Amino acid sequence: MIRYVFLLLLSMALFSCSKTLTRKEAELFKERGDQIVQKTTAELSGNLTSKMKEGGIPLAVEYCNTAALPLTSKISEAEKVSIKRTSLKTRNPLNDPSEEELKVLKKFSSRIKKNASPEPIVQIDQSGKPHYYAPILVEKKCLMCHGTVDKELSKNADSIIKSFYPNDLAVGFKEGDLRGIWSISFP
Numbered sequence: 001m002i003r004y005v006f007l008l009l010l011s012m013a014l015f016s017c018s019k020t021l022t023r024k025e026a027e028l029f030k031e032r033g034d035q036i037v038q039k040t041t042a043e044l045s046g047n048l049t050s051k052m053k054e055g056g057i058p059l060a061v062e063y064c065n066t067a068a069l070p071l072t073s074k075i076s077e078a079e080k081v082s083i084k085r086t087s088l089k090t091r092n093p094l095n096d097p098s099e100e101e102l103k104v105l106k107k108f109s110s111r112i113k114k115n116a117s118p119e120p121i122v123q124i125d126q127s128g129k130p131h132y133y134a135p136i137l138v139e140k141k142c143l144m145c146h147g148t149v150d151k152e153l154s155k156n157a158d159s160i161i162k163s164f165y166p167n168d169l170a171v172g173f174k175e176g177d178l179r180g181i182w183s184i185s186f187p
């Protein structure tokens with residue numbers, strides 16, 4: 001019996017050890033996460049801006065529709081991580097949050113409501129992997145596709161968006177709102 005109790009305690013201890021990161025490790029994952037976010041944001045927004053210039057909202061939306069997910073997958077492969085953008089109000093249901101992401105989204109969202117600056121976080125996720133999360137805030141330039149319909153987002157643009165995404169929830173945002181999070185899992 002004592003042996004079983006010991007084994008139980010040992011496995012609990014091992015389990016809890018694997019569940020924490022040292023401060024140094026967390027710092028390193030945070031730096032890597034920040035770099036990957038910067039790189040992915042730069043590629044996404046650079047391409048989006050040139051498509052806007054080339055063909056306005058219709059072409060830019062088509063670009064997001066056909067290229068956003070392949071682009072994050074391409075960078076995921078190159079960086080050997082798994083990169084996802086998710087939100088409490090998604091446009092593409094393929095970006096819907098997991099239960100764990102939902103908790104993080106709610107945490108960031110309540111911090112923003114309290115006007116506290118939402119810093120990126122690193123924690124061990126349910127599958128035991130280091131996981132980086134960073135907030136994505138709404139900027140003015142996002143509103144033509146994520147703002148209020150018939151205000152910043154024209155009815156015409158909205159109907160183009162709805163033709164690609166009939167279940168679109170990602171409208172009605174204001175500058176400074178939490179648009180979503182980056183969710184990056186390390187191997």
Ligand code: HEC
Pocket residue numbers: 048057060061064065066068069085086087089090091092093095136137138139141142143144145146170179180181
């Ligand atoms: C030209 C229109 C357009 C602009 C401008 C735009 N987006 Fe989007 N956004 C989209 C489309 C379309 C999708 C769906 C992409 C997909 O299919 O994965 C999307 C998806 C997202 C997602 C993924 C989660 C989801 O809802 O599916 C985030 C996060 C996001 N946008 C944030 C932003 C931010 C932040 C800005 C401004 C810096 C921005 N977007 C500007 C059209 C736009």
